[in-house]
Amino acid sequence: MTQRIDWDEEYRAEEAPPWNIGAPQPEFAALIDDEGTVRGEVLDAGCGYAELALALAARGHTVVGIDMSPTAIAAATAAAEDRGLTNATFDAADISSLVGYDGRFTTIFDSGLLHALPDERREPYLQAMHRAAAPDARFFILAFGTGAFAENAGPGPTQFTEEQLRDEVSRHWQVEQIRAARLHSAIPVDGRTQLPGHLVVARKAG
Numbered sequence: 001m002t003q004r005i006d007w008d009e010e011y012r013a014e015e016a017p018p019w020n021i022g023a024p025q026p027e028f029a030a031l032i033d034d035e036g037t038v039r040g041e042v043l044d045a046g047c048g049y050a051e052l053a054l055a056l057a058a059r060g061h062t063v064v065g066i067d068m069s070p071t072a073i074a075a076a077t078a079a080a081e082d083r084g085l086t087n088a089t090f091d092a093a094d095i096s097s098l099v100g101y102d103g104r105f106t107t108i109f110d111s112g113l114l115h116a117l118p119d120e121r122r123e124p125y126l127q128a129m130h131r132a133a134a135p136d137a138r139f140f141i142l143a144f145g146t147g148a149f150a151e152n153a154g155p156g157p158t159q160f161t162e163e164q165l166r167d168e169v170s171r172h173w174q175v176e177q178i179r180a181a182r183l184h185s186a187i188p189v190d191g192r193t194q195l196p197g198h199l200v201v202a203r204k205a206g
Helices: 007-012 028-031 051-058 070-082 117-130 162-169
Strands: 041-046 063-067 088-092 105-111 133-144 174-185 193-203
Touching: 007 070, 028 051, 028 133, 028 162, 041 051, 041 117, 041 193, 051 070, 051 088, 063 070, 063 193, 070 088, 070 105, 117 133, 117 162, 133 162, 162 174, 162 193
Parallel strands: 041 063, 041 105, 063 088, 105 133
Antiparallel strands: 133 193, 174 193
């Protein structure tokens, strides 16, 4: 069962949340350095402190970061201003029921959001992303795989098998690829932990 989290409380805490590693997830850092992967306007879904969105903007892409936490959005906006990145904008909104962006984004990144959503919000979220996507848009998802956490760890993020991910995402998207990936966490605080996961590449029909 996915743990329900007060996202704004997490970002108001004295210590940064463990998913904030001070940089884009390495799997996505490699993708955005690959010429031709990122096309058109970009959505960073569940952006948090928005290191991914900021890295994309620094490479010249126009990016919108959306997160439920006003605290995270304020921090991301301030970081963009500090770095002089006028092509990155941010909005505090519920990404699982997103409206007002229909057909806008050609590239969408989900850096660990899908696995953090309660079961009943995953399908509305995937529908919302499909609605926000332009024809032929690509959707990149990083999600935890089975074995990421101990069985007795209690409620936490969903740990997907490849088949479960394919079943969920393919209800609204054309799944092109699912491969093994590693997600990095800022635990312990003086280093990083790498956890097993999957990278999904999906496309909206043109």
